Amino acid sequence: MIWRNQFGRMRRTFFGDPARRFAWTSIILTISLAIAPTKEFFKDWRHYQRQFLHLIHGRSDAGAIERRFESGIQQIWIPEQNVADRCGTCHLGLKEVSLKDVRMQPFRPHPPIPHSLTEFGCTTCHRGQGAATTVEEAHRSTKAWEQPILPAKYLESSCGQCHLGALEGTPKLNLGRQLLARYGCARCHTIMQPDGAALMATDDSPPLGHIAEKTTREWLFAWIKNPQSYAASATMPNFQFTDQQAADVASFLIAQSTPTSSPQFQVSDRVLPVKPAADAGQEGASLYGTSFCSSCHAVQNAAGNLVGGDLGPELTRIGSKVNAEWLRRWLKDPETYDRQTQMPHYRFDEKQIAVLSGFLLNKKDDDLLANVHLPVPDADSVARGKKLVAEYGCAACHQINGVNPPQNFAPDLSRVGSKPLAQIIFGPGSPETLPDFISTKIHDPRGVGVGLKMPKYNLTSAQIEALTIALLAQSDRAANLPKSFIHSAAHPSDYSPGGDAGRLMNDLRCQSCHAINGRGGDMAPDLTREGSAVQRPWLEEFMRNPNTLRPALIRRMPKFNLSPAEIKTISDYILSAYQAPGFDSQALDAHTLNTEAAARGKELFYSKYGCQSCHIADYKKDKGYIGPPLAGAGNRRPAVWIYKLLKNPQAVTPGTLMPDPNLTDDDARDLTAYLMTLKAKENAK
Amino acid sequence: MKCVQIVCVLVLLLAGCSKRPSTNQLAPKAYGTQIVEVSGSKQITGVGDELPQPVVVQVNGDNGNAIEGALVSFRGEGLTFTPEQALSDSSGQVTTQVEVAFISGDYQITAETPKQSGGSASLNLREIALGYETTLGQAVNEKYCIRCHDPESTTERVSNFDNLSPTPHQFSDGATYNSIPDADLVNIIRHGGRSMGKSPQSPAFGTTLKPEEIKAVVAYIRSIADPPYPTSGVKNAK
Numbered sequence: 001m002i003w004r005n006q007f008g009r010m011r012r013t014f015f016g017d018p019a020r021r022f023a024w025t026s027i028i029l030t031i032s033l034a035i036a037p038t039k040e041f042f043k044d045w046r047h048y049q050r051q052f053l054h055l056i057h058g059r060s061d062a063g064a065i066e067r068r069f070e071s072g073i074q075q076i077w078i079p080e081q082n083v084a085d086r087c088g089t090c091h092l093g094l095k096e097v098s099l100k101d102v103r104m105q106p107f108r109p110h111p112p113i114p115h116s117l118t119e120f121g122c123t124t125c126h127r128g129q130g131a132a133t134t135v136e137e138a139h140r141s142t143k144a145w146e147q148p149i150l151p152a153k154y155l156e157s158s159c160g161q162c163h164l165g166a167l168e169g170t171p172k173l174n175l176g177r178q179l180l181a182r183y184g185c186a187r188c189h190t191i192m193q194p195d196g197a198a199l200m201a202t203d204d205s206p207p208l209g210h211i212a213e214k215t216t217r218e219w220l221f222a223w224i225k226n227p228q229s230y231a232a233s234a235t236m237p238n239f240q241f242t243d244q245q246a247a248d249v250a251s252f253l254i255a256q257s258t259p260t261s262s263p264q265f266q267v268s269d270r271v272l273p274v275k276p277a278a279d280a281g282q283e284g285a286s287l288y289g290t291s292f293c294s295s296c297h298a299v300q301n302a303a304g305n306l307v308g309g310d311l312g313p314e315l316t317r318i319g320s321k322v323n324a325e326w327l328r329r330w331l332k333d334p335e336t337y338d339r340q341t342q343m344p345h346y347r348f349d350e351k352q353i354a355v356l357s358g359f360l361l362n363k364k365d366d367d368l369l370a371n372v373h374l375p376v377p378d379a380d381s382v383a384r385g386k387k388l389v390a391e392y393g394c395a396a397c398h399q400i401n402g403v404n405p406p407q408n409f410a411p412d413l414s415r416v417g418s419k420p421l422a423q424i425i426f427g428p429g430s431p432e433t434l435p436d437f438i439s440t441k442i443h444d445p446r447g448v449g450v451g452l453k454m455p456k457y458n459l460t461s462a463q464i465e466a467l468t469i470a471l472l473a474q475s476d477r478a479a480n481l482p483k484s485f486i487h488s489a490a491h492p493s494d495y496s497p498g499g500d501a502g503r504l505m506n507d508l509r510c511q512s513c514h515a516i517n518g519r520g521g522d523m524a525p526d527l528t529r530e531g532s533a534v535q536r537p538w539l540e541e542f543m544r545n546p547n548t549l550r551p552a553l554i555r556r557m558p559k560f561n562l563s564p565a566e567i568k569t570i571s572d573y574i575l576s577a578y579q580a581p582g583f584d585s586q587a588l589d590a591h592t593l594n595t596e597a598a599a600r601g602k603e604l605f606y607s608k609y610g611c612q613s614c615h616i617a618d619y620k621k622d623k624g625y626i627g628p629p630l631a632g633a634g635n636r637r638p639a640v641w642i643y644k645l646l647k648n649p650q651a652v653t654p655g656t657l658m659p660d661p662n663l664t665d666d667d668a669r670d671l672t673a674y675l676m677t678l679k680a681k682e683n684a685k
Numbered sequence: 686m687k688c689v690q691i692v693c694v695l696v697l698l699l700a701g702c703s704k705r706p707s708t709n710q711l712a713p714k715a716y717g718t719q720i721v722e723v724s725g726s727k728q729i730t731g732v733g734d735e736l737p738q739p740v741v742v743q744v745n746g747d748n749g750n751a752i753e754g755a756l757v758s759f760r761g762e763g764l765t766f767t768p769e770q771a772l773s774d775s776s777g778q779v780t781t782q783v784e785v786a787f788i789s790g791d792y793q794i795t796a797e798t799p800k801q802s803g804g805s806a807s808l809n810l811r812e813i814a815l816g817y818e819t820t821l822g823q824a825v826n827e828k829y830c831i832r833c834h835d836p837e838s839t840t841e842r843v844s845n846f847d848n849l850s851p852t853p854h855q856f857s858d859g860a861t862y863n864s865i866p867d868a869d870l871v872n873i874i875r876h877g878g879r880s881m882g883k884s885p886q887s888p889a890f891g892t893t894l895k896p897e898e899i900k901a902v903v904a905y906i907r908s909i910a911d912p913p914y915p916t917s918g919v920k921n922a923k
Contacts, residue, residue, distance in 0.1 A: 111816045111818060112818045112900075152734075152786075155733070155817075168825065169818075169821035169901075172731065461735075462737075554841075608885075610885045610888070612886075613845070613848070613849055613886035613888070624845060624848055626832045649893075657828065659829070660892040660893045661888065662891070662892045
């Protein structure tokens with residue numbers, strides 16, 4: 001009742017007669033019309049533009065900046081890249097280098113990068129909602145609003161959208177891509193890059209078809225349970241199997257193994273008995289050293305550090321793993337066990353095999369298998385093992401008899417960098433962003449849901465961050481960019497040397513370490529132009545006795561014990577097939593390389609160019625230790641090659657550390673003349 | 686009836702005003718008189734990233750004895766600490782993980798511990814974040830420059846530092862590099878040491894490195910200078 005009286009009174013006060021009615025209606029109308037302009041006036045971005053003008057007011061550079069300042073919404077619009085970015089509406093100092101002393105956001109200038117903002121926009125690299133004009137909408141993430149700003153530590157992933165090869169300024173992205181290949185991620189996941197090439201795995205998973213000859217069921221059990229307990233550097237992941245499951249898989253792997261059936265490769269029965277440990281240790285260590293096993297294989301030293309390369313498996317506990325007979329056969333000729341192996345065929349004689357295998361078998365850890373007691377395997381166990389092997393995709397990496405490699409085994413990761421948040425089930429308490437999800441998933445693959453099969457990898461947090469960056473680069477934006485934006489990585493060729501020499505070089509696995517014509521390892525120099533770079537006597541001597549040019553390096557060319565005929569075959573081939581154009585002797589007039597030129601060259605070498613800071617021309621006097629010693633350069637290199645290298649080192653040896661000295665023709669000729677007089681024996685030191 | 690309605694509305698309103706959980710303020714169990722660094726200053730990391738190693742500080746008493754149970758709190762512009770404050774352990778130490786913000790340059794950590802007598806003892810530590818340009822400079826440095834300018838040898842890379850006379854300056858040597866202007870540093874890298882009256886053993890890189898790579902190396906030298914390069918105190922100088 002009271003309410004109704006009140007209402008009636010109010011109606012009479014405001015709308016009692018036509019004049020009042022008209023006045024009040026006009027007032028209400030005016031107010032409602034003013035709402036939109038008022039809201040507009042109080043927009044975030046107007047506030048920032050006023051603040052910016054206030055900030056630059058009174059600076060010495062204010063005039064110039066004010067002239068460039070434009071009020072209103074600023075937009076970079078690049079339809080072909082799907083960019084419509086209004087970030088510059090508030091980020092007003094992005095292009096003002098002179099504001100570098102300003103500490104307040106959003107007014108800082110953009111740090112120097114190799115791209116221009118107008119050419120690529122902002123969201124191409126930083127993500128976020130380019131069209132938004134409020135702070136909240138432009139930057140923050142919600143599940144409905146799919147594109148939050150990318151945190152700075154993952155920014156290198158944006159470079160990886162277009163640049164598919166390694167870049168100098170993106171170490172984390174490069175590492176991430178290496179890890180994706182090295183840990184065999186691409187064996188289970190398809191990872192298509194924007195140029196249409198699939199990322200390839202570079203891990204060297206051994207075939208398991210003859211595994212029973214190599215090791216025991218007990219070792220397999222221990223290895224499957226925890227690969228890193230055998231070798232800290234192992235890239236094999238942990239499948240988190242129960243004891244029963246691991247025993248079943250080990251039973252199956254032994255059961256499926258067939259004998260290697262190549263009688264011509266059988267080691268003779270006359271293998272010498274292994275010497276007493278002490279002697280064999282000495283002699284074995286020395287043979288292990290001169291064969292440069294550590295170029296590829298690492299062994300943990302007393303301090304717990306790994307010493308050696310990572311091309312082959314770690315050998316710290318090899319004696320607890322392999323069968324002695326298998327090891328001798330492997331050292332004799334690895335190809336009889338694994339046709340695809342990267343291990344070269346050393347020409348060890350039987351005594352050397354006995355010594356080296358004795359030395360390696362002594363590297364064991366009795367604790368490793370001390371507590372492994374497995375029941376006798378029965379048919380059920382083998383069947384359960386086979387089921388597990390199929391279920392967990394072991395055959396994606398390893399060759400296993402009776403189990404086919406699985407197809408489309410794991411989710412496709414080609415666009416994982418743009419996976420919609422709404423499709424992700426986040427674990428309790430984890431931040432709901434894509435980078436956090438990816439790194440959590442890699443850290444603990446089965447923690448993000450139930451019934452998951454992905455194994456756990458032994459990775460450091462820096463490695464996980466790098467992998468996350470490499471995966472974030474696999475974005476929708478990258479896939480939709482015009483192809484002209486994409487810089488493909490160099491894809492390896494399928495080059496393999498041919499003929500008799502080719503067979504020999506493949507037997508020695510030269511390309512495990514050396515790249516030739518676009519295919520091969522990066523541990524040792526590229527041999528594509530080696531025929532133009534060396535003199536025959538030096539090459540033959542080097543293969544007979546690779547005394548090596550840099551004695552302090554751990555990774556060096558091994559001694560393969562080649563026969564003179566084999567050395568001749570390979571030398572002939574290298575000197576004829578691996579020639580570079582333009583390196584024939586006519587490119588340099590030999591008569592100009594006289595003693596006067598050599599004397600001038602020596603002066604240039606020591607005084608003008610200071611070559612001795614990096615090279616040794618005289619073992620008694622010089623100490624430079626960055627480039628190869630040049631005391632024997634006159635025996636090693638042809639004059640033309642030296643001359644061309646001096647004129648343009650990067651063109652002759654791509655990737656070399658040698659700075660281009662920018663020589664005149666005369667200086668280059670004089671230095672060449674001097675270097676050709678240096679004929680000391682390289683192992684003289 | 687009306688009373689019941691009013692009570693209902695009041696109950697609902699009060700239920701909406703739940704109390705926020707108060708932040709857990711640690712109470713110190715003991716007091717020290719000084720705070721010193723154990724490890725973790727002058728680390729280099731990428732923008733937005735964690736420092737590679739945690740920062741460890743120690744609270745000491747008057748006689749330099751470690752104090753257990755002293756409250757240490759960390760702060761610094763643009764830095765995130767985990768934890769932000771903690772009580773010192775039995776050896777008087779507190780360890781914290783530090784994440785830097787998205788801007789390259791210097792960051793300063795201030796670690797503080799209250800004193801019994803009132804006031805507090807504090808310690809400042811410097812950390813360095815690399816952005817795109819300085820990361821590129823670091824990469825160029827690690828490929829070329831480091832071979833002579835860093836005395837440390839590794840199994841993959843033998844240092845040439847001791848083979849040279851005069852020995853090169855390490856890039857962190859601010860006392861030397863801070864007094865050389867950018868343009869001169871660029872000249873030394875481009876045309877070799879001899880061009881600026883420095884050691885002729887420092888080779889010319891002008892035809893090997895791109896101009897932007899040389900600029901990046903200079904930016905890197907500035908960013909890791911110790912003592913800091915004067916303008917590198919401004920975080921967005923790069």
